[in-house]
Amino acid sequence: MTKIDIISDAALKNGIRQFLETAPDIYMAGVSVDTVIFGFHHDKLKVLLLRFGNTPYFVLPGGYIKKEEDLDDAALRILQERTELQNIYLEQFYTSGNISRSNEKVAVELAFKMIGTIPNSNWFGQRFVSVCYYALVDDTKVNPVTEAFFTEVKWFDINKLPRVLYDHDNIIQKALKRLQADLDEKLAAFNLLGETFTMLELQKLYESVYQKKLVRTNFQRKMLSLGVLERLEKQYNGKSHKAPYLYRFAQTV
Amino acid sequence: MTKIDIISDAALKNGIRQFLETAPDIYMAGVSVDTVIFGFHHDKLKVLLLRFGNTPYFVLPGGYIKKEEDLDDAALRILQERTELQNIYLEQFYTSGNISRSNEKVAVELAFKMIGTIPNSNWFGQRFVSVCYYALVDDTKVNPVTEAFFTEVKWFDINKLPRVLYDHDNIIQKALKRLQADLDEKLAAFNLLGETFTMLELQKLYESVYQKKLVRTNFQRKMLSLGVLERLEKQYNGKSHKAPYLYRFAQTV
DNA sequence: GCAAAAGTGTTCTCCATACACCCATGA
DNA sequence: TCATGGGTGTATGGAGAACACTTTTGC
Incomplete structure (x- = not known):
């Protein structure tokens, strides 16, 4: 098993602390959005994932819903922040809400290590129901953007995924099934090509x-x-x- | 237009007040569940709706998610409370999260009249993202149950729906489309028959x-x-x- | 026997599959 | 001229649509 190496960078910690202070005022509590971004490159179907801190674990691009923001608009905003793309093909396909999804041992442990002690009442400690979207993008036009929590943005072959946190692996598989069903029906494929x-x-x-x-x-x-x-x-x-x-x-x- | 006749029953008001006091301790804030319950009777496809208070308006059976309860379990519990059925065929099909869905004039106005003044910060005043399920039931085995907020539980022909509140009409139409797609695929029809x-x-x-x-x-x-x-x-x-x-x-x- | 509904057989068309064949290109 | 991949033609089989036909039942 790969050793988990946590960065102790002060800037990162500060960024997270700042987020935690303002988040409850800006975002809805208890609801998050996760997006499975599909791309196509070198004859392979790819998924865009974010490296969690300085660990070997990855997560789906996601975010939260502003208090005065439509759900679909939140998904679009989160995608645009991560890819800098306009006119993204987007489909809501599933909402994940099992208790256990937020409690996965590894994730909690990592979060603790990243920012020190997490009070049980804080933002990340709460239970989230996550509304999941998939997006189809022309990967040549994507400009992947990192941010405080995540140290790398990377495309992965759908058949060679890294270790992912939470229930994100399950979500990716559900997204693929839904994409298969939509491909003919909605002529969705062309959004993946130039x-x-x-x-x-x-x-x-x-x-x-x-x-x-x-x-x-x-x-x-x-x-x-x-x-x-x-x-x-x-x-x-x-x-x-x-x-x-x-x-x-x-x-x- | 039908005149809106509001009941001023003390018991109803008390029931609602009691719910409002305990709800924030029991349920997740900001997330609700709505269910479209399909039945089949006299050669017609039916939907089970609840009369909102003493008004001519109806809503979908719905509820909230307990803080330590899986999302699917919440949907099942809400259904069982309303139908007294076990082994219900259930499919999650959509999550509705537009700002405007909670703000519909009529609904807010009615709620005000039902329980008097609603402080902006209270339970019903908050914005909800609603996870929607549809259920297929043998309507001969259903024992519709009313509760404090709703004065009637009634089956409606899918083509003769009454005036419904919020975005529930949109949700019903989406449920029908999804049922059409699932009918052959999942052999779902037999859940509607004896x-x-x-x-x-x-x-x-x-x-x-x-x-x-x-x-x-x-x-x-x-x-x-x-x-x-x-x-x-x-x-x-x-x-x-x-x-x-x-x-x-x-x-x- | 007759009307009405249930059950079965037959034909036709369409579409997906399989595969044969020819074409264009650069080494 | 040869290997390689691109483009088109054609035969076959299975599924669904349309419809003719037979069977069963109570009056």
């Missing part, structure tokens, strides 16, 4: 979401039959084979 | 959920092909036509 893409890239994306191989020729026909793809010029890439067409998502709303 | 039923009853149920007519012969084949129906003896009902078979849901888990 402006243009080849048919093979699109296929790899579907394969990484459904976690299974698809038949190339039939996939192509199915995508074209949706009537939402615009075929652009061919993309010559120097490879010794036929150049693939580029496509653009052109939904006629 | 032990045995005819194919026609099952078809009427599907039609009332999907809100459209289905072709009798093809529906029969589809249901039988699921492999979860056990055919019992015929049901002679005195009508001058062939007697239908009775079926039982016999899922091999």
Whole structure:
């Protein structure tokens, strides 16, 4: 087991102390928001996670709901703070509210070590019900932003996740299932790609979401039959084979 | 417009006052649970609603989460309190958290009149994020229970809903959509029927959920092909036509 | 026998699958 | 010319829709 190495940086402690002083005035108590941010890179489906302090543990990007803020707006704000993106595709998919989710030993122990003693009545000590959203982003446009509590923002392959705290692993799996269900239904896939893409890239994306191989020729026909793809010029890439067409998502709303 | 007639019953006021005194010690603040209870009766899909005080307005059965209680357990408890049923089919489907949902003029006005002045800082005055569940019940086994705040418990046809408070109408419509999606997927329909039923009853149920007519012969084949129906003896009902078979849901888990 | 509803069989179409085939490209 | 990947055509099978047909029941 990896040794847990806690930073003892005064600035970090001060940041946390300041948050704890102001949080109860700004945010709703007892309710939090967690977001599963999906990206697609190198033919793999990725999830954006935050390193918890200086430990080897990661958590989902999350936050709290301002007292005069709509729930969906809070999720969007939290995402924008973490990615600096506008126009994010966002779906609420689950609310997690078991007592045990907030009590996980490791997390509590780590929190204690990070900021010293935590009075039982303070912000982090309370029980939270967490409303969970998933987001689809073009990872090339994301500018990951860290903040006081977290020392690193990192993309992880959905199949090679690190150790995560709380019930966040469960939440990530639920998000994936929901994404699978939404992918065809809501034409959500194109939010994970850039402006243009080849048919093979699109296929790899579907394969990484459904976690299974698809038949190339039939996939192509199915995508074209949706009537939402615009075929652009061919993309010559120097490879010794036929150049693939580029496509653009052109939904006629 | 119907005149709003408010009861000024001392017992009701006392009940509410007592609740307000103890609630903050027992329940999480800021989070509530609302349930859409579906039943099926006389070939119609029904929803169980509570009359708000002595007004013509209705609300969804709902409640709060105890400080040491799992979210799903809270939903189950609230349902059991209202229906006296065990083993209820329950699905979480949405969490509603817009600021405006708690601020609807009519609701606030009614609450004021019911219990006199409400200090802004009290329990009902706070903002709630509501986690919503839908339940499927055999309505013949339900024993609707009223309580202090509500003067009537009543089944309503999904297409003939009364005026409901807050955003509960929106929640009901979302529940129906989710039920439609789950019906085939999770074989959920049988929770709405008694032990045995005819194919026609099952078809009427599907039609009332999907809100459209289905072709009798093809529906029969589809249901039988699921492999979860056990055919019992015929049901002679005195009508001058062939007697239908009775079926039982016999899922091999 | 007749009307009404229940149950079964048949055809047709659509769509997903499987796979054969040809095309374009650079080494 | 060859290997590699891209694009299109075609046969097949299964599921659902449409509808014809038979069976059962009480009057």
